[in-house]
Amino acid sequence: MSKRKKQQNHKKQQKQSGYNQTKPKDAKHGNVKPRDKSPQKGQTAKVTCTGFTNDGKGIAEWEGKQLEVPYLLPGETAEIYVTKKDRFVNASVKRILESADSRVKPSCPYYYDCGGCQLQHMSNRAQGHFKQDVVNALMKPFGKPNAIMTMDHPYDYRNKSHTTFGMNRKRQIIGGLYAQNSHQIIPMEECLIHDPKADEIVGTIKGMMKSFKMEPYNEDTGRGFLRHVLVKVGKKTGEIMVVLIAGTQMFKGKNNFVKALRKEHPEISTILLNVNDKNTSMVLGDQEKVLFGKGTITDELCGLKFEISSKSFYQINPEQTEKLYGKAIEMAGLTGEETVIDAYCGIGTIGLVASQQAGRVIGVESNKDAVRDAIRNSKRNGIQNARFYQGDAGEFMTQMAAHGDQADVVILDPPRTGSDEAFLSSVVKLKPSRVIYVSCNPETQARDMKYLTKNGYQVEEMQPVDMFPQTYHVESVAKLTLKM
Structure with a gap:
């Protein structure tokens, strides 16, 4: 579909849904993000952007205060709206007066409404520089990180997509993503960072809903059927899983629906019905039924096959994950003799990749379903030198140290909140010669590395990886060695 056609469809959908915002203009590059559906209130000011926050907002000074202004780039001069509420000051762009060379017109027609991406107004090269600078600044106490690993084609990379359904004011079915900071659905035909086939399937489902009398679920009334x-x-195997998340398990005509959907998309490998009848922000519920296929799909990563269920955590961007894991294994310096602990192991991805070059791998994970998946993945790949345990990784390593057991390498890939002192102290007690810290949040990684460097470790190498192009998120892997 042409860019013009996409924009025309987007405007038509906004008009139908009642989501119609008047956007201020930039003379050179078109639309700039509005803040509210209602006209802006508050005063206007002229500012010059002097830098970035770590989440990609522009920094500007106003009346002695430092403002964070979304969609403003360093070096740009802009007229902005400034609104005050209590002690807080909000700022948004009204009009760009002088544009930076790195500013581009976003390819996505939903960009300024959605909020799922934050950097599409920057060139891809500028995005790489921004993320490099963020990691460089955070890691400065430990040395200079390597050049960031970027993507040649920074779109279509997400192997997982989630679409929400609802009704617009004209009682027409719409599907899309929530507008930022709201529960209002932005009608969308596609997302430029989703796998295109996933968006195509969702579009087919939306078109089938009326004929199958599948009403979208209404969060306020608790009525309706399809929520998400x-x-x-x-990405490697081409297998596709479709999960219908419903507010009730009563699905009349489900067999005919499955048959019709597979007629349009025979590439679908499995279809599931997941029931979430709770008033919650969680997408998936506890009840699940397989409507077609085996209920899981398989993908390949770093030469291994992994079984993926509806609730499995699996890296969103496999292409960049292979770069990230490849660098982590290189940093680990495995020779075939080492004992490796994979903390926060999930379904076993990085531990199983490491097992090909290690003596043995011990994976520890608190989620029992993930541990079960890890054991299955180990058997699927014929790996005999990896064992997986359910439990707290910190407690597990503390017990190992108390029993005199040793590990040569600890690989950790914690959530965005990072590790806690209890876990880090267990690493220090166990004294592995190398710690490989994989992080989806360099801020908490830097905090945790500070603890480790104060307790006997030194940082030898740091590698940022752009896992999520068009967003401000960046991954980083670091190698720490025990001081002799």
């Missing part, structure tokens, strides 16, 4: 559609795509 989750699609997972095996």
